[in-house]
Amino acid sequence: MRTPRLDRDRQQWIFDYLVKETGRVFHWDADGRVFPASVKSHAQISKHVGRIAQRMERVAAEEEAAGHRMTAFELYYRASTQFAAAQHPVLETNDEKRYLHGRCIANYEKVIELAPYPIERVEIPFEGVELQCNFHMLKGRPKAPAVIFIPGCDMTKEIYPDPQINHALDRGMHLLAMDGPGQGMSNLRGTKLTADNYERAVIAVAKWLQGRKEVDPDKITVFSQSMGSHWGLGVAAMGDPIIKANVGSWASYLDKYYILDTFSPRYKQLFGYLTGAKSEEELDRIVSQMTVEGKEGGITAPTLLTTGEYDARSPVELVYRFYDRIKAPKELWVYEDTYHQTTLFPPLGNQRLDCHSMGMDWIVDALSGKFKPGHARKVYLRTGGGGPQGTQGEDQDSMHWWVK
Numbered sequence: 001m002r003t004p005r006l007d008r009d010r011q012q013w014i015f016d017y018l019v020k021e022t023g024r025v026f027h028w029d030a031d032g033r034v035f036p037a038s039v040k041s042h043a044q045i046s047k048h049v050g051r052i053a054q055r056m057e058r059v060a061a062e063e064e065a066a067g068h069r070m071t072a073f074e075l076y077y078r079a080s081t082q083f084a085a086a087q088h089p090v091l092e093t094n095d096e097k098r099y100l101h102g103r104c105i106a107n108y109e110k111v112i113e114l115a116p117y118p119i120e121r122v123e124i125p126f127e128g129v130e131l132q133c134n135f136h137m138l139k140g141r142p143k144a145p146a147v148i149f150i151p152g153c154d155m156t157k158e159i160y161p162d163p164q165i166n167h168a169l170d171r172g173m174h175l176l177a178m179d180g181p182g183q184g185m186s187n188l189r190g191t192k193l194t195a196d197n198y199e200r201a202v203i204a205v206a207k208w209l210q211g212r213k214e215v216d217p218d219k220i221t222v223f224s225q226s227m228g229s230h231w232g233l234g235v236a237a238m239g240d241p242i243i244k245a246n247v248g249s250w251a252s253y254l255d256k257y258y259i260l261d262t263f264s265p266r267y268k269q270l271f272g273y274l275t276g277a278k279s280e281e282e283l284d285r286i287v288s289q290m291t292v293e294g295k296e297g298g299i300t301a302p303t304l305l306t307t308g309e310y311d312a313r314s315p316v317e318l319v320y321r322f323y324d325r326i327k328a329p330k331e332l333w334v335y336e337d338t339y340h341q342t343t344l345f346p347p348l349g350n351q352r353l354d355c356h357s358m359g360m361d362w363i364v365d366a367l368s369g370k371f372k373p374g375h376a377r378k379v380y381l382r383t384g385g386g387g388p389q390g391t392q393g394e395d396q397d398s399m400h401w402w403v404k
Contacts, residue, residue: 012265016041042266045089050100053082057107064110073114077163080107084156084184091273093188101156101188108134108158115163124178126204127197132185133157133178133205137214138169145219145367146174146209147360148202152226152250154270156184160225160356167360168223174214178205180231182274192276195289198231199238206242221245221363223356226340227252227259229305230292236303237295244301245366247359250340251307251314253292254322259313260287293318296325302366302375304331306355308338309398316398323378329371331362332378333388334398344387358388 020040023033039048060075080103087100112119118137123130134157138144147168149160157177161167168175179185180201182193202222210217221244224232229248236246252259260268268283277283303326307319316334323332335342343353365371380393380401396403 012042016043019045042089046086046096046100049082050086053079053086053100053103053107056082057103060107060110064114069114073111074164076107076110076114080104080111080158083107084158088154091269098188101184104156104158105185111158111163117163117166117169119163122176122208124205124208126201129186129189129191131178131180131191131201131205133176135212136161136163136166136169136175136177138172138174141214143214143216144172144174145221145363146176146212146215147363148205148209148220148222149175149177150180150202150222150224150228150232151177151183152228152252153183153274155225155228158184167356171360171364173221173360173363176205176209178202187274193271193274193286195286196234199234202231202235203238203240203242206240210242219244219367221247221367223247223359223363224249226250229253230290233292233299233303233305234295236301237292237298239298239300241300245363246299246301246303247306247362248303249306249355249359250342251305251311251319254314254318255291255293256287258315263312293322296322297327299326299328302329302371304333304359304362304366306333306335306342306359308335308340308342310337311340313340320378320397320399329366329373329375330377331371331375331388333381334379335381336383336385336398336401344381 019035019042023035023037023039035045036048036052039045056075056079060072060079063075064072083100083104087097087104090097090100112121117139118141120135122133122135124133151157151160157179160177161175166175180198181191206220209215209220220242222232222235224247229251230253232246233248233253235243260271271287272283275283275286277286305319305323307314307316309316323330333342341353342355345354378395378397379388380396380398381388382393386392
């Protein structure tokens with residue numbers, strides 16, 4: 001059992017109660033149980049979700065043996081993401097963590113083997129260590145733009161993209177999904193998160209991509225999600241010309257106080273594991289430096305921000321202020337009555353959200369030169385209204401929701 005060392009550990013009973021009563025980890029998640037009814041506390045998630053993943057893996061192997069390659073391909077991917085979900089609540093590197101993450105990787109190896117397009121598992125040098133990444137390439141490996149996908153803090157590189165519907169490839173771009181410091185394989189190898197090493201890791205990945213013959217070195221972009229948007233916007237604020245466009249979805253780039261001290265106890269526990277902090281004081285020193293606020297002036301590439309109107313991680317009035325301070329071509333999409341997952345329609349799994357497809361379209365438009373200097377557009381995406389390419393909600397904001 002993990003030794004309690006954070007003040008947030010004392011609030012674990014609240015999290016356990018929510019899991020037991022709702023079957024979800026957040027009160028605002030989609031209606032219906034996410035976890036099987038057998039899960040009554042946070043401690044049970046890894047075991048019971050892991051058992052589902054084990055069955056998926058077994059059935060995938062049976063389907064492959066029967067010659068049903070595409071069914072096996074789909075089930076191996078589902079098993080990999082299910083094992084990834086199962087390992088997430090294990091906040092120490094123990095036998096359970098190694099087993100669950102190992103099965104995530106093993107199932108994804110089968111995905112790579114059976115995928116209808118080339119996927120390479122690559123090791124990218126970074127400050128004396130290596131970052132393991134999944135490089136998804138267009139068929140025929142033509143020279144094309146590349147998207148670096150930065151996962152959220154509790155994601156691994158195996159979760160997105162869904163290889164059955166790869167939003168980047170469908171739009172003529174390669175995509176590289178990374179396990180940055182503190183995530184996935186990096187964490188298990190002992191490469192922990194610091195206040196600023198993730199941003200340097202993204203630049204190392206971008207420079208590695210520039211050396212690949214399949215990649216147009218002048219068209220490397222970033223798509224970041226959730227906590228990944230902190231690192232993605234942090235990279236953008238460095239002003240490195242290697243990054244030509246940025247999408248920061250599910251806003252998490254403000255002061256981490258809003259995540260760690262006003263939100264679920266899960267997050268401070270998780271950050272403690274990602275950073276390897278041994279005490280509350282050490283963790284506070286690290287995360288106190290983790291904000292992009294005040295650095296917006298360094299952003300020079302076209303940038304899209306998306307946020308939910310009621311996302312407690314990033315209060316919307318502060319997101320508007322952050323947006324106003326960006327001088328580069330920019331857009332902000334605020335989703336009415338939405339919390340963290342910025343999507344117009346109910347998701348078909350976490351890997352098939354319309355914010356992914358629309359965000360990739362925005363990158364294509366940015367690379368085509370659509371967004372000229374001075375471009376600034378904010379949209380309030382009202383419930384039941386149109387989408388970000390329409391005019392309803394254009395130049396409106398959620399702070400004045402009564403104005404139409």
